[in-house]
Amino acid sequence: MKPNTVSIIISDLETHSSLMRLLHSISRQSTGLEDMEIIVIGNGRHAPSDPSLWRNVTGIDAIRLEEIDSSITSSAAKNMAAIRANGDKLIFLHPDYRLDPKYITTALSVFDDHPETDIMYSDYIRLAPTDKTGRPGIIQLPAFREGLLQARGFLGPAVLLTRKAWESTLGFRENTAYSDWDLWVQAALAGNNFYHVNYPLASCEHHKVSFKERAEDGRCKAMIVINNQGFFHEHIVRWALSYLRGKSWAEAYSFMTIPGPIDVTRMMHDHAIKTMGVDVMTKKAVQQFDHAVTNTKVAL
Structure with missing residues (x-):
């Protein structure tokens, strides 16, 4: 493990077409490229020349492809990649995410100025969907409270956590589709400290719920x-x-x-x-009351 190194883990098991745009957003970081490694998780669909192309796009030599058997789940694949990562800070991304040019600079400043921080998250931008099913805009997230996390997995994309925070959990679980939310709950239960950046440091595409x-x-x-x-x-x-x-x-x-x-x-x-059956009895009582009132009016 190398101190002050950010390991970016990208799950690309389905070879998403947006991967190059994500890598381009990483290459535009204002600082920190020399203290960064990128691990792309694939399942055999990437060409042998892809890592070389990724290095040319990002300008980062420490970028590699981790081939995962097609039978392994996404959660298990990310856990394996995290174990093999060299950095003392981890960030898990999907290919349709983007990082703001100030993401790494801001993250390093947060951990320098607030050394008690274990997990950092920020506001983000929801990009316009291609199918016109939703509206783009800035999503402003609240400061961390356990009560909020108990209700919703609200942290958004591009959450960065320390190696210590990661090791305090069991990693991404496979028995829920909300494995990110489950991971954050694990981290909170283990006593990790969360820090919110009140600025959109990431963006993601909006998808229609299936x-x-x-x-x-x-x-x-x-x-x-x-x-x-x-x-x-x-x-x-x-x-x-x-x-x-x-x-x-x-x-x-x-x-x-x-x-x-x-x-x-x-x-x-x-x-x-x-x-x-009390609800039925209540409805009958209301009906009888209405009927009685109506008859009273007629009699008058």
């Missing part, structure tokens, strides 16, 4: 809770277990949002009311 993503949302959120039970209120843990067991009262809740203790209590209350 039917599969919506269908698996509840299970993936429940697995985050089960994986990290000490981070969540006991009511939320009960919700996660009940959802995975198919209990009728445990709803998936809002997309990409884990219900809070009050939300879980409300779910249980509403289900109990429906089970006892």
